[in-house]
Amino acid sequence: MANQIPNITLHDGLTIPKVGFGTYRLNGNDGVQAINNAIDNGYRLIDTAYNYENEGTIGEAVRRSSTPREQLLITSKLPGRYHHYDKAVTTIQESLYRANLDYYDLYLIHWPNPIQDVYVEAWQALIDAKRWGYIRSIGVCNFLPNHLERLKKETGVLPTINQIELHPFFNQEEQRKWHQDHQIVTESWSPLARTNDVLDHPVLQEIAKNHNRTVSQIILRWHYQLDAIAIPKSATPSRQLENISIFDFELSNEEMSIINQLSKADGRMKDQDPAVYEEF
Numbered sequence: 001m002a003n004q005i006p007n008i009t010l011h012d013g014l015t016i017p018k019v020g021f022g023t024y025r026l027n028g029n030d031g032v033q034a035i036n037n038a039i040d041n042g043y044r045l046i047d048t049a050y051n052y053e054n055e056g057t058i059g060e061a062v063r064r065s066s067t068p069r070e071q072l073l074i075t076s077k078l079p080g081r082y083h084h085y086d087k088a089v090t091t092i093q094e095s096l097y098r099a100n101l102d103y104y105d106l107y108l109i110h111w112p113n114p115i116q117d118v119y120v121e122a123w124q125a126l127i128d129a130k131r132w133g134y135i136r137s138i139g140v141c142n143f144l145p146n147h148l149e150r151l152k153k154e155t156g157v158l159p160t161i162n163q164i165e166l167h168p169f170f171n172q173e174e175q176r177k178w179h180q181d182h183q184i185v186t187e188s189w190s191p192l193a194r195t196n197d198v199l200d201h202p203v204l205q206e207i208a209k210n211h212n213r214t215v216s217q218i219i220l221r222w223h224y225q226l227d228a229i230a231i232p233k234s235a236t237p238s239r240q241l242e243n244i245s246i247f248d249f250e251l252s253n254e255e256m257s258i259i260n261q262l263s264k265a266d267g268r269m270k271d272q273d274p275a276v277y278e279e280f
């Protein structure tokens with residue numbers, strides 16, 4: 001019996017699960033098997049990107065799955081080197097061909113690349129691709145409030161989702177508040193901070209012990225209570241299940257606040273500040 005993940009409705013009307021599945025480094029046949037396991041375990045929202053070079057793997061997993069395509073929500077992302085309008089349109093088509101899908105449920109701009117400064121053109125391409133039926137909902141990743149303001153000013157359309165680095169060491173409090181004020185849903189990438197140090201943290205271990213849960217479950221429950229969609233990646237079926245077995249307990253306000261206090265201004269894993277960092 002598949003785990004039931006609660007849903008949320010985006011500002012354009014698309015309803016998606018409040019926990020998804022990350023697929024960075026899940027490639028080839030092993031990747032297909034890991035993704036099929038995740039779907040069997042109850043995941044429905046699957047996150048990929050043109051740059052992960054596994055859109056084909058995702059498409060194959062969708063075809064091999066006994067869960068119908070219409071029940072799955074597939075996200076991909078536009079790389080920084082294709083922000084110019086014509087290139088963006090062709091890349092979205094190429095993304096679809098790679099996965100052999102007729103549409104993506106979500107398509108996001110992967111990084112704003114503000115020095116290159118072509119993200120408004122890329123956004124216009126996503127707006128049009130949605131109109132043409134290639135994509136059901138459009139969003140971004142790693143956009144700061146000033147980048148989002150610019151999209152609104154120049155196109156009149158705000159993203160449904162902003163996928164950002166978010167974990168206990170970098171809780172993005174101000175950015176989340178900005179999203180909330182503008183009906184943008186926050187999605188958390190590297191929600192477990194790639195497990196670097198985080199699983200051994202004594203504060204998290206203490207909370208986990210009190211709830212008789214794992215540290216990963218405490219962190220993912222924290223995301224859920226922040227109203228952020230976590231997309232943990234795991235190639236391991238038992239961990240996949242562990243990571244969505246979080247809907248039958250609750251963290252107290254005090255515990256939420258203790259976890260929030262672990263956040264640091266320089267808590268990004270690799271110092272990828274979207275104001276200056278660019279990815280192509």
Ligand SMILES: NC(=O)c1ccc[n+]([C@@H]2O[C@H](COP(=O)([O-])OP(=O)(O)OC[C@H]3O[C@@H](n4cnc5c(N)ncnc54)[C@H](OP(=O)(O)O)[C@@H]3O)[C@@H](O)[C@H]2O)c1
Nearest residue numbers: 022023024141189190191192193194216232233234235236
């Ligand atoms: N938009 C962006 O710029 C951006 C950037 C980075 C990532 N992302 C997306 O976010 C997704 C998630 O982030 P991520 O893959 O970087 O890191 P993550 O999900 O925070 O961590 C993944 C790591 O944690 C391990 N793990 C997962 N569950 C565990 C558990 N219950 N116990 C112990 N270890 C566990 C996994 O190991 P095993 O696989 O061996 O189980 C893997 O090594 C990516 O896959 C990608 O889809 C987006």
